[in-house]
Amino acid sequence: MFNRSRLNLAYWFALSMGSILIVFTGVIYTFEAEDRLRAFDDDLYATVKGAENRAYYRPEQGDWLLDIEKGSTLIGKNALPPQNELVYLRWYGIDGRLVQFVGLTPNRRQVLTSKKRFQTIHIDTFAASAGSENQVLRQLTAPIKYNNRIVGYLQAATPLDPLQTDLNRLLVVLTLSVPVTLGVIGLTGWILGGVAMQPIRQSYDRLQRFTADASHELRSPLAAILSNAQVALIPNIQASSQADCVKEIETAAKAMSELIDDLLFLARHDGPIAGAALNERISVRELLTPLVDYGAAHAFRRNRKFIHDIQPHIAMVKANPQLLRRALTNLLDNAFKYTKDSGVVQLRLQVQTHHVLIQVEDDGVGIPEADLPHIFDRFYRVDAARSRHTGGFGLGLSIAQQVIHAHGGQITATSAVGQGSTFHVQLPLQK
Ligand code: ADP
Numbered sequence: 001m002f003n004r005s006r007l008n009l010a011y012w013f014a015l016s017m018g019s020i021l022i023v024f025t026g027v028i029y030t031f032e033a034e035d036r037l038r039a040f041d042d043d044l045y046a047t048v049k050g051a052e053n054r055a056y057y058r059p060e061q062g063d064w065l066l067d068i069e070k071g072s073t074l075i076g077k078n079a080l081p082p083q084n085e086l087v088y089l090r091w092y093g094i095d096g097r098l099v100q101f102v103g104l105t106p107n108r109r110q111v112l113t114s115k116k117r118f119q120t121i122h123i124d125t126f127a128a129s130a131g132s133e134n135q136v137l138r139q140l141t142a143p144i145k146y147n148n149r150i151v152g153y154l155q156a157a158t159p160l161d162p163l164q165t166d167l168n169r170l171l172v173v174l175t176l177s178v179p180v181t182l183g184v185i186g187l188t189g190w191i192l193g194g195v196a197m198q199p200i201r202q203s204y205d206r207l208q209r210f211t212a213d214a215s216h217e218l219r220s221p222l223a224a225i226l227s228n229a230q231v232a233l234i235p236n237i238q239a240s241s242q243a244d245c246v247k248e249i250e251t252a253a254k255a256m257s258e259l260i261d262d263l264l265f266l267a268r269h270d271g272p273i274a275g276a277a278l279n280e281r282i283s284v285r286e287l288l289t290p291l292v293d294y295g296a297a298h299a300f301r302r303n304r305k306f307i308h309d310i311q312p313h314i315a316m317v318k319a320n321p322q323l324l325r326r327a328l329t330n331l332l333d334n335a336f337k338y339t340k341d342s343g344v345v346q347l348r349l350q351v352q353t354h355h356v357l358i359q360v361e362d363d364g365v366g367i368p369e370a371d372l373p374h375i376f377d378r379f380y381r382v383d384a385a386r387s388r389h390t391g392g393f394g395l396g397l398s399i400a401q402q403v404i405h406a407h408g409g410q411i412t413a414t415s416a417v418g419q420g421s422t423f424h425v426q427l428p429l430q431k
Pocket of ligand 1: 364365366367
């Protein structure tokens with residue numbers, strides 16, 4: 001399921017990025033082609049300007065005279081200006097009639113057909129070696145002015161092949177780079193998909209484990225209810241045995257109800273607690289007073305010693321008092337649960353610069369070092385047999401941690417086997 005989603009993610013990522021890439025490549029090519037053509041035209045224009053200086057207009061005669069010094073070589077050998085690669089250079093009169101030309105001989109219609117400045121044209125050339133071939137030329141037709149009056153036109157053409165070869169090469173490079181880049185994008189999409197899927201996968205795994213653990217935990221009391229109900233229903237069973245069975249059923253049902261309460265609590269308060277529910281500013285002393293009473297009553301009932309050290313501070317915290325008390329009650333319950341007869345349980349408060357530190361300490365059985373990192377995991381019990389005997393499902397500490405994290409606080413534990421455990425709760429102080 002995750003791999004398919006990851007593949008889909010990579011596919012859509014590659015498709016969208018690929019489309020952008022193709023459009024982008026097209027735009028780059030178009031701009032580059034335009035740019036190069038402009039540079040090409042500029043060169044052609046510069047050449048034509050140079051050629052313009054080789055001919056003189058004779059206003060009296062209304063014709064052209066080529067500069068003998070500079071131009072004789074052009075006419076005599078029918079050659080083109082040496083510094084360029086012009087295919088032809090033609091001078092036209094104002095009426096469009098051809099006056100002079102150098103280079104390729106014009107065909108029958110020796111008149112100026114188009115006055116368009118720059119034009120791409122196709123001509124058929126004939127070379128003895130290559131035969132007839134179609135050549136693409138860039139042609140410039142520039143008006144020539146005399147006394148601010150157009151007196152004729154100068155036309156020149158140069159082969160477009162070098163530019164076309166250049167552009168074709170660019171096109172090949174771009175075309176080849178598109179699939180390569182697409183491959184890289186696809187791979188990136190696959191990797192990013194994996195990274196994006198990671199938290200979803202983890203929470204899915206957690207949810208699956210949670211559901212499996214919850215079902216497993218519910219199965220034991222359910223089995224107890226079923227078996228006791230079957231025994232109680234045996235005909236002619238003694239009234240006392242029947243009462244025992246019903247008692248067992250009641251105990252199992254209570255355990256189930258407790259477990260379901262805890263599960264619902266965890267589900268309801270998963271993630272940060274909404275702003276409104278956390279808005280109450282409460283003094284820590286006020287928060288802890290009911291817990292002191294609770295601890296004292298518990299100690300009396302269970303034959304433990306309860307010590308509390310809560311100085312009259314005016315430290316304030318932003319909290320949901322019910323939830324925080326529930327978390328701290330879980331810690332106190334554990335301290336009493338995992339302490340032997342006449343053991344000592346302590347509740348302490350320290351106010352630090354930015355935090356308040358609440359500590360719940362006992363001198364009970366302690367927690368092995370290897371288990372310490374896991375005790376806040378849901379359904380984790382250090383010793384399943386011991387906890388079942390004491391009635392825990394391994395949810396008390398995860399509830400406490402969830403609540404304290406939701407308050408922006410931290411909970412940690414230190415412990416030594418046989419000597420006892422201390423749970424440290426840090427909550428941000430409200431100035
Ligand atoms: P439980 O309901 O089983 O007590 P918790 O989540 O409250 O579940 O605690 C998880 C486990 O951590 C317990 O099963 C117990 O083994 C261990 N534990 C918690 N608090 C203490 C403590 N004060 N002393 C010793 N062990 C503790």
